[in-house]
Amino acid sequence: MDVLKFGGSSMGNTKNITKVINILESYSQKEKVVCIVSAVGGITDKLLTAGELALNKNEDYILEFENIKEIHYTVLSELIPSENEAAKRYLDNELNYLKNLLDGIYLINELTPKTSDKLVSFGELMSSFIITEAIKLRGIDAHRKNAQELIVTNSIFTKADVNYLATNKNIQDFFKSNSHALTILPGFVSKSNIGEITTLGRGGSDFTASIIAAALKVKQLEIWTDVSGMYTANPKLVKQASPIEELSYQEAMELSHFGAKVLFPPTIQPALDSEIPILIKNTLKPNEKGTLIKTESGTDSKKKSVSGISSVDNIALLTLQGNGMIGIPGFSKRLFEVLALEKINIIFITQASSEHSICFGISENDAELAATAVDEEFEYEISTRKIRPVTVEKDMSIVALVGDNMKNHQGISGKMFSALGKNNINVRAIAQGASEKNISAVIFKKDVKKALNSLHESFFEVKTKQLNVFITGVGNVGERLLAQIHQQNKFLKKELHINLRVIGISNSKKMYFDEDGIHLENWKELLSSGESASLDGFLEKTNVLNKRNSIFIDITASEAVSDMYADYLKRSISVIACNKIACSSDFKNYKNLKDLSKKYNASFLFETNVGAGLPIIDTLNNLVASGDKITSIQAVLSGSLNFVFNNFSSETKFYDVVKEAQAEGFTEPDPRIDLSGVDVARKILILARESGYEMNLEDITNKSFLTKANLKSDTVDDFFETLVHDEKHFQDLFASAQKNNSQLKYVAQFNLRKTSVGLEEIPQGHPFYNLEGKDNIVMFYSQRYPEQPIIVKGAGAGADVTASGLFADIIRVSNR
Numbered sequence: 007m008d009v010l011k012f013g014g015s016s017m018g019n020t021k022n023i024t025k026v027i028n029i030l031e032s033y034s035q036k037e038k039v040v041c042i043v044s045a046v047g048g049i050t051d052k053l054l055t056a057g058e059l060a061l062n063k064n065e066d067y068i069l070e071f072e073n074i075k076e077i078h079y080t081v082l083s084e085l086i087p088s089e090n091e092a093a094k095r096y097l098d099n100e101l102n103y104l105k106n107l108l109d110g111i112y113l114i115n116e117l118t119p120k121t122s123d124k125l126v127s128f129g130e131l132m133s134s135f136i137i138t139e140a141i142k143l144r145g146i147d148a149h150r151k152n153a154q155e156l157i158v159t160n161s162i163f164t165k166a167d168v169n170y171l172a173t174n175k176n177i178q179d180f181f182k183s184n185s186h187a188l189t190i191l192p193g194f195v196s197k198s199n200i201g202e203i204t205t206l207g208r209g210g211s212d213f214t215a216s217i218i219a220a221a222l223k224v225k226q227l228e229i230w231t232d233v234s235g236m237y238t239a240n241p242k243l244v245k246q247a248s249p250i251e252e253l254s255y256q257e258a259m260e261l262s263h264f265g266a267k268v269l270f271p272p273t274i275q276p277a278l279d280s281e282i283p284i285l286i287k288n289t290l291k292p293n294e295k296g297t298l299i300k301t302e303s304g305t306d307s308k309k310k311s312v313s314g315i316s317s318v319d320n321i322a323l324l325t326l327q328g329n330g331m332i333g334i335p336g337f338s339k340r341l342f343e344v345l346a347l348e349k350i351n352i353i354f355i356t357q358a359s360s361e362h363s364i365c366f367g368i369s370e371n372d373a374e375l376a377a378t379a380v381d382e383e384f385e386y387e388i389s390t391r392k393i394r395p396v397t398v399e400k401d402m403s404i405v406a407l408v409g410d411n412m413k414n415h416q417g418i419s420g421k422m423f424s425a426l427g428k429n430n431i432n433v434r435a436i437a438q439g440a441s442e443k444n445i446s447a448v449i450f451k452k453d454v455k456k457a458l459n460s461l462h463e464s465f466f467e468v469k470t471k472q473l474n475v476f477i478t479g480v481g482n483v484g485e486r487l488l489a490q491i492h493q494q495n496k497f498l499k500k501e502l503h504i505n506l507r508v509i510g511i512s513n514s515k516k517m518y519f520d521e522d523g524i525h526l527e528n529w530k531e532l533l534s535s536g537e538s539a540s541l542d543g544f545l546e547k548t549n550v551l552n553k554r555n556s557i558f559i560d561i562t563a564s565e566a567v568s569d570m571y572a573d574y575l576k577r578s579i580s581v582i583a584c585n586k587i588a589c590s591s592d593f594k595n596y597k598n599l600k601d602l603s604k605k606y607n608a609s610f611l612f613e614t615n616v617g618a619g620l621p622i623i624d625t626l627n628n629l630v631a632s633g634d635k636i637t638s639i640q641a642v643l644s645g646s647l648n649f650v651f652n653n654f655s656s657e658t659k660f661y662d663v664v665k666e667a668q669a670e671g672f673t674e675p676d677p678r679i680d681l682s683g684v685d686v687a688r689k690i691l692i693l694a695r696e697s698g699y700e701m702n703l704e705d706i707t708n709k710s711f712l713t714k715a716n717l718k719s720d721t722v723d724d725f726f727e728t729l730v731h732d733e734k735h736f737q738d739l740f741a742s743a744q745k746n747n748s749q750l751k752y753v754a755q756f757n758l759r760k761t762s763v764g765l766e767e768i769p770q771g772h773p774f775y776n777l778e779g780k781d782n783i784v785m786f787y788s789q790r791y792p793e794q795p796i797i798v799k800g801a802g803a804g805a806d807v808t809a810s811g812l813f814a815d816i817i818r819v820s821n822r
């Protein structure tokens with residue numbers, strides 16, 4: 007005999023109910039079949055809503071009723087298009103009764119748990135009837151049996167306890183004499199031993215099926231639903247989750263207890279007691295393998311340490327603490343007794359003896375009741391200040407790692423809390439079962455999705471790491487970066503196991519977000535359709551999306567943007583800055599950002615601040631990290647000044663060359679920033695700081711080669727005019743260098759005595775002499791490299807190389 011249960015999730019419409027009928031037809035050709043069905047998808051919720059509306063004197067309950075009626079009539083007439091009068095009459099009858107019940111609730115203003123059970127029972131009664139009638143049309147010997155006549159419970163309405171002795175006897179007696187090929191029963195519904203209508207709890211059809219399977223001692227129980235098994239995590243919250251092939255009863259019990267809704271937790275017990283394996287299958291994809299739940303398969307060394315991750319929402323965390331707690335006789339016993347008396351289910355307990363506190367997690371709905379009951383129980387101890395009144399924290403959730411094999415692996419909890427910590431998920435309480443099959447943590451509800459995804463990535467996707475990028479400033483360099491990300495994405499996934507997604511982009515006017523990753527082929531259109539840009543709005547949205555491994559990238563030259571870095575880092579969002587302002591600002595600010603980066607475990611990287619894409623800061627960081635000490639730095643760090651002096655000669659005009667550099671985008675929009683040496687000073691400052699020296703911009707000597715008139719100009723246009731006027735000054739600089747067989751280079755120098763920037767005549771043979779175009783060069787002298795410096799040289803300006811420098815920083819974040 008086969009026992010199959012079909013849940014409402016895979017029976018929401020005629021198309022899916024037909025799939026159920028097809029499966030039943032093929033099974034019943036081989037063996038006798040017992041089928042348990044839920045209400046049509048969503049009906050139980052609708053019945054409860056209608057009841058609530060009626061109770062609250064809201065006449066919309068009639069609309070809800072009409073909707074329930076229409077859904078059932080539609081399914082009936084689609085499944086049985088002709089000669090369905092008898093079936094319609096039955097349905098009319100049921101619906102009339104239902105309508106009367108709702109009218110009654112409306113009139114007397116009362117909806118007791120007892121009436122609620124009567125109300126919801128209509129869902130399963132109607133669905134089982136319709137399906138039986140429809141399947142008979144296929145010529146199958148089908149029969150409906152009302153499970154209320156078999157399943158006997160006590161009178162705890164809405165979640166009754168089963169009287170197994172009576173129930174098993176009823177089931178066995180009935181099936182002994184039942185000769186039908188297919189018997190269909192409504193799940194979830196039952197009756198008390200004095201004949202009142204009861205139910206087994208939300209999701210209880212699974213339980214009905216397990217009770218029947220166990221009573222009949224069948225070989226296997228099949229639970230058919232809308233997913234292909236029990237997944238490594240809730241597939242609605244974790245996209246990367248996948249079905250687990252096999253689980254032990256214990257594991258399935260823990261996972262469902264901690265929120266894996268696919269199986270109603272009490273379902274496991276009857277199956278376990280009779281050692282009946284449970285197979286979870288997908289009605290919509292019947293060929294997929296599903297999950298098999300059975301007796302523990304021993305300690306298989308190949309089995310994963312963690313089998314699945316689940317979560318329960320709407321948890322309240324109650325804490326009872328006080329120095330006098332240890333001296334109170336039978337403290338725990340009294341606490342748990344009072345909760346049991348109120349029928350409050352404890353989902354989570356943790357006790358810290360050193361702090362004399364006990365913390366327990368319960369459903370939020372029970373929080374007030376529990377707090378009052380516990381405070382009353384300990385009234386005397388509270389009044390004598392031995393303990394403090396209970397504190398209640400709401401909006402919490404529990405995430406749990408489950409696996410029989412966890413006990414054989416070290417470091418699981420370390421890995422769990424490091425994954426949560428890295429993503430700035432605050433853990434309020436921790437509990438580990440003595441059997442080490444479960445580690446659970448209480449966190450804030452808003453963090454659940456991120457926590458599940460982070461843990462899933464950490465335990466099941468060791469190979470792929472997701473990076474979520476938010477970019478401000480999508481001009482020239484930003485555009486190149488997006489193009490590079492778009493082009494490299496497949497490679498990153500395949501070769502580096504990095505799933506890089508751009509979630510937010512912004513320019514000064516607009517910002518646009520896509521939680522699943524922006525389509526980079528048309529980001530420009532998407533951005534122009536976005537909302538108005540705002541720096542706070544961008545931060546807020548990045549924060550609310552609450553993605554793991556988030557990276558904020560600043561490709562602006564704006565001080566206001568650089569002022570936001572601390573806010574990002576404090577939320578454990580890494581910052582990659584192309585913008586130099588923060589790192590060359592006041593030392594305190596720079597240091598604060600570096601400290602925040604450590605404290606919140608978020609990277610703060612700015613390779614492109616110096617030499618665009620050249621690995622200058624990276625080289626420096628590696629030297630310092632390996633214990634070397636930088637003693638001096640000599641460098642040509644301005645691509646734009648290099649361009650200017652490489653093209654300037656007695657044949658050209660200084661003005662023309664600067665104009666050209668500006669037009670080519672080699673200078674800042676205001677070329678004075680480059681020509682005054684400020685930009686180079688900022689860069690050497692950053693290198694000195696990264697070498698470990700506390701320094702500010704004022705500590706750098708800047709010998710300007712510009713004239714007083716150049717320096718005094720108020721606007722960019724004025725500045726250009728003074729360049730024309732002072733042409734002779736520049737020609738003199740050139741002539742002097744030529745006479746000395748030298749090249750003009752704008753050089754930055756750092757050593758323990760002095761840091762300076764300025765124009766110098768570089769003689770032939772010097773490493774700087776042949777520097778071409780807009781190349782940069784840096785020479786690091788250190789304790790390990792005292793004579794022959796480490797030299798980094800190459801293109802130090804340009805949108806493409808700058809973008810690739812940013813890209814390299816992104817990869818560095820992922821390697822963190």
Ligand code: ADP
Pocket residue numbers: 012013014015016044209230231232233235236237238239240241242265266267268269314315316
């Ligand atoms: P049914 O109506 O068939 O009883 P349910 O809605 O009760 O179905 O349970 C199936 C749902 O359980 C899935 O659609 C899924 O959203 C949810 N779910 C939560 N956690 C898990 C998990 N770990 N594996 C599979 N499904 C899960």
Ligand code: ASP
Pocket residue numbers: 013014044045050051129193194207208209210211212
């Ligand atoms: N129909 C009931 C519910 O929605 C029982 C079930 O589907 O298992 O809770």
Ligand code: MG
Pocket residue numbers: 013209212267268269270
């Ligand atoms: Mg269910």
